[in-house]
Amino acid sequence: MDNLIFNVTDEFIGERIDKYLSMQIQGKSRSFIQGLITDKKIDINGCEVKSNYKLRKNDIINVILPEPIELNVTAEKIDINIIYEDEDVVVVNKEKGMVVHPAPGNYKGTLVNALLYHCGDLSGINGVIRPGIVHRIDKDTSGILVIAKNDAAHNFLAEQFKDHSIRREYYALVEGRFNKKEGTIDKPLGRHKKERIKMAIVDDGKRAVTHYEVLEEYNKGVTLVKCTLETGRTHQIRVHMASIGHPLVGDLVYGHNKQKIKIEGQALHAKTLGFIHPSTREYMEFNSELPDYFNDILRELRK
Numbered sequence: 001m002d003n004l005i006f007n008v009t010d011e012f013i014g015e016r017i018d019k020y021l022s023m024q025i026q027g028k029s030r031s032f033i034q035g036l037i038t039d040k041k042i043d044i045n046g047c048e049v050k051s052n053y054k055l056r057k058n059d060i061i062n063v064i065l066p067e068p069i070e071l072n073v074t075a076e077k078i079d080i081n082i083i084y085e086d087e088d089v090v091v092v093n094k095e096k097g098m099v100v101h102p103a104p105g106n107y108k109g110t111l112v113n114a115l116l117y118h119c120g121d122l123s124g125i126n127g128v129i130r131p132g133i134v135h136r137i138d139k140d141t142s143g144i145l146v147i148a149k150n151d152a153a154h155n156f157l158a159e160q161f162k163d164h165s166i167r168r169e170y171y172a173l174v175e176g177r178f179n180k181k182e183g184t185i186d187k188p189l190g191r192h193k194k195e196r197i198k199m200a201i202v203d204d205g206k207r208a209v210t211h212y213e214v215l216e217e218y219n220k221g222v223t224l225v226k227c228t229l230e231t232g233r234t235h236q237i238r239v240h241m242a243s244i245g246h247p248l249v250g251d252l253v254y255g256h257n258k259q260k261i262k263i264e265g266q267a268l269h270a271k272t273l274g275f276i277h278p279s280t281r282e283y284m285e286f287n288s289e290l291p292d293y294f295n296d297i298l299r300e301l302r303k
Helices: 017-024 030-038 111-119 151-162 236-243 292-301
Strands: 002-007 042-044 060-065 081-085 089-094 142-148 167-175 182-186 189-191 199-201 209-217 222-229 268-276 283-287
Touching: 002 017, 017 030, 017 042, 017 060, 030 042, 030 060, 030 151, 081 283, 089 111, 111 142, 142 151, 151 268, 167 236, 167 292, 182 236, 189 236, 199 236, 209 236, 222 236
Parallel strands: 142 268
Antiparallel strands: 002 060, 042 060, 081 089, 089 142, 167 222, 167 268, 182 209, 189 199, 209 222, 268 283
């Protein structure tokens, strides 16, 4: 392990510790630094701190960087829909049913396995089983993802996700009809107090904001909505829509046990993604068509 020591000087007084260290330690993002703080690998003047700690003059920061772990994820020749690629990023239109990154006990068949075969290498910032992954979508959610090919690109994109400047629009098929055609859900999200694999609206959770717009209503009591994310929390759309009485069609975790339409997993598609490119600093936006299964459902509903 490497042990790094930083002595805070006048120009950094008042800066958040996670932001400060992400600038001082090359190739390490704020999320990586926050993980070290959570793991108690960082202290100031011998005392534990939180990620939002604001630096004071002559603070002495001690950082323990763990040894890099050899990546134990194999490249696999799996067909994926790459809609854009350059030396910094890969933009993929992920199909429904594909897991984004490996997890303990499941190291094969994921988007990361496919990308390692295609690219040969990805940004190593996000750990040994999530290389290049700046953000993710659920297994049963289809649509657009951007993946970082190097650490500089990863850091630049991560900051955009952090300050919520990324444009993300999703199409969702939800239960019920709406009294108003658009609205905003601003409810904090965190781990469910009893069922830890689920997310829930909790008072001490992270701020989560979803804007929705009704696109089309159907006789069978379901509605197509566009959800625009201001923040990007785990399961945000699924939990938020369920919280206002409109769970996603096919969502057995946050929705009804008995479904009007039989599909496997929620009807949710990441349709639009816009971001500033890490190298050119130009805005790029990508759109994807609804997948076949989604369009098949809509055709049936319109009959």
